[in-house]
Amino acid sequence: MHDKSDAELVALVRAGDKSAFGVLVERYQVLALRVAVRMVTHEELARDLAQEALLEAYLSLRHLRADTRFKNWLYGIVLNVCRTYLRDQRVQFFSLEAMRGGMRFDGPLPVAVAPSPQEIVEAHDLHQRVGHAVAALPPAEREATLLFYYDQLSVREIAATLGISPNAVKVRLHKSRQHLRRRLLADDAEFRMERRRKMIRVSVADVVKQVRTAEDGESSTYYIIVLYDESGRRALPIWVGPWEGQAIAMGLREFSTPRPMTYNFMAALLDAAGVNVESVQIASLKDETFYATVKLRNGKNVAEVDARPSDAVALALRAGAPMHVDAEVMARAGLDVPQGASASRQGTQQILDELQAALKPWTRSSAHSQEQMQQTQRELVAQVFGR
Structure with missing residues (x-):
């Protein structure tokens, strides 16, 4: 059963095969947890919210319109469950404080081969400044940016996840790039001035x-x-x-x-x-x-x-x-x-x-006399070449 596609598994679940949904859970529970951790920053809480989202997906499977879109549909459910929790707790969604403690870019840092200690420090500083710049984006732009660059979803997949048109996704990404460019350029100038002051x-x-x-x-x-x-x-x-x-x-x-x-x-x-x-x-x-x-x-x-x-x-x-x-x-x-x-x-x-x-x-x-110099040279040749 593990070799079946998402659409085939969804069809089996609709037909009453609960074990098929268990396969879907195994396939996407890591994704659900990762999204929840990024949203609420605390792993234990994120685990509970991810389980809640998976349960809601099982109970609401009849509302899934396209069986091939299960992954994106589940992604949207996890986001909504986390949003609801944050709203109930009156915590600002993706606040800077939360991002500092929770947002992670798990890919390797862009450092050169065999970097010097100074290069490592600078790469780490850049890594943090980019994260803080993304955290400061308006919520709609930040959400689209993370889905596109962090989770590698296409524009159409983001549109389906957020329930908006592809053009709206493109507008949000365009605005976020403009905001990031201005923020990072300003931060870079301040960062360089700070380094010079130090x-x-x-x-x-x-x-x-x-x-x-x-x-x-x-x-x-x-x-x-x-x-x-x-x-x-x-x-x-x-x-x-x-x-x-x-x-x-x-x-x-x-x-x-x-x-x-x-x-x-x-x-x-x-x-x-x-x-x-x-x-x-x-x-x-x-x-x-x-x-x-x-x-x-x-x-x-x-x-x-x-x-x-x-x-x-x-x-x-x-x-x-x-x-x-x-x-x-x-x-x-x-x-x-x-x-x-x-x-x-x-x-x-x-x-x-x-x-x-x-x-x-x-x-x-x-x-030194010429004779002394010549004698020294002959002794040197004899020493080196054994004659």
């Missing part, structure tokens, strides 16, 4: 090298960059690798090297390609790890690239790009700076002095 402009106060010796006598070297919010007098320390710490220190002062270093090369490469580094953001802090993004522009094309804070800061110094820290990140990990205190950049100078001392032997390489 970003704090910072500079690099210093880079500090620390050497710590463990009890067993083994020493470890750490490099720490300290970002500074001058207006709020807050400092944000971020631990980085030795190479990155040295590169940031070199970017803070005019430190020349015989050939371009990696970050100088990256900045020159982007400049040659016509790509401008617009800004760097320390956007989030998760599990004690900072996440950064670099905003790039090439004409009208804009892209945001996920990056380590150390790489992003080193590049920003070479490109002259502004640096920002998310206000929540600063609140969680930032430290207060005493009034009247200022950064001396002694740590940066110490790192550069050590680098300069390490480079001196290389600057004297021109003093």
Whole structure:
């Protein structure tokens, strides 16, 4: 019996076969529950209302005009049962409060493959804003919109469910699109302004090298960059690798090297390609790890690239790009700076002095005799090739 169509099952029920209606219940009870949950937001209450709607459908089956339309007819009964309950409880149908707790879009969020934490947050924010915009629609437009986009019903199916003409459905959908467009554009502008307000402009106060010796006598070297919010007098320390710490220190002062270093090369490469580094953001802090993004522009094309804070800061110094820290990140990990205190950049100078001392032997390489150079080359070939 389970392989029979809706129309065949309805005909059997009309002929007195109660088990045929049991098959229809198995087929559509999930749909009925889903509609009821969306309407009243509480699952237990929705389950009771869905059962009530199924019972009403059984008792009113004689009023079904087209046996092939059982699904849409049942959908309408569930809606009416829920509306009646909400009206009796004097609850506004599809109020914003109810939608916040009850409306769900169960499809996957539109995020890219392997999204960064920042992309996940933005996708979730967009998901919520669309839901709130739909909740704010007038009831008639909201109902048509949910049936069309959420339940994937056709215009004719919606018309049959709501008891209106297909043209009336099209008018409601057209108006809802206009309202959603205006609402989402306004929300997007407000959302972007809010995000900008949450970003704090910072500079690099210093880079500090620390050497710590463990009890067993083994020493470890750490490099720490300290970002500074001058207006709020807050400092944000971020631990980085030795190479990155040295590169940031070199970017803070005019430190020349015989050939371009990696970050100088990256900045020159982007400049040659016509790509401008617009800004760097320390956007989030998760599990004690900072996440950064670099905003790039090439004409009208804009892209945001996920990056380590150390790489992003080193590049920003070479490109002259502004640096920002998310206000929540600063609140969680930032430290207060005493009034009247200022950064001396002694740590940066110490790192550069050590680098300069390490480079001196290389600057004297021109003093080596030609014979010494040739001997070194022969030894190198023998070492590499075994001869």
